[in-house]
Amino acid sequence: MQPLQDELTTLLTSAAGQAWLAETKIPSLAARHDQQTGLQSLAAFRGSLVEMLADAAEAGGRLEVMCVRIDNLDSVTETFKPGCESLIMGEPVWRLRAFVRRSCAVCRSEHDEFRLAVEIDAEHGAERTAARLLVLIRQPLQVGGDELHMTATIGISLFPAHSDKADTLLSHAFYACRLGGRSGRDNYCLHEESASSFQREKAALDAGLYRALKNGELMLYFQPLLGMSNGAPVGAEALLRWRLPDGRFVSPRTLIDVAEETQLIQEVGA
8 A cells, every 4th residue: 555655645746746636626635635745634644643543552552643843944945046945845755755664644734844653662762763754854955066954853742651642642742843943953852741831832922923913912112221321311222022912921032032933033023
């Protein structure tokens, strides 16, 4: 079955396959595959994960669920000349497909984010698997005579250690990935129950910034500047503050961190 799936993915990611998908617009294919990469959609991946969890529970096996985010993919593609975007964007896809050769599932959940579910055993631990994947993604890519280096941040959750529910495992891996990104790129982060509340708060701020820009929750304050000699006002400093719906203010440092993490820094400064 795997060779057939590989051939289908290759067909769907080809130029002819993309044109065919655009023309036919078959609902079942559109719902189950990402049209740019040919990988599973997140909904289809979730279905595969549910089946894998059932099989693992029956056989007494273990699964590793990973959220893989390519670091700074947008800024990398903007660095190179036009026409190279497809090559750069497609490279992580082929590396992930080369990595997941045994019982596994993989999907593209965002333009720079992928989800994987992989069978593991006692001798082949989850962290070792993630470390191997980081090494694979780290391999240089030749783009128009230039050498490009990519890195990734990986969040990990485990069955049965962390949950036996697909949605919970996906959520844990997502939050672990976000937490790992705040600790530094090119690494992996294993879900820990003690970090769940922190992860949820950070993720809520990430999502909240989009809402804040839409609803006008960012406000400009002017702080007077006083002269050293006489204490008289000599000017004013503009400060951008984020007031949450519950009335609390987000600290300026946190606002900048969230804006940079969500790549909304330009919109915030506009």
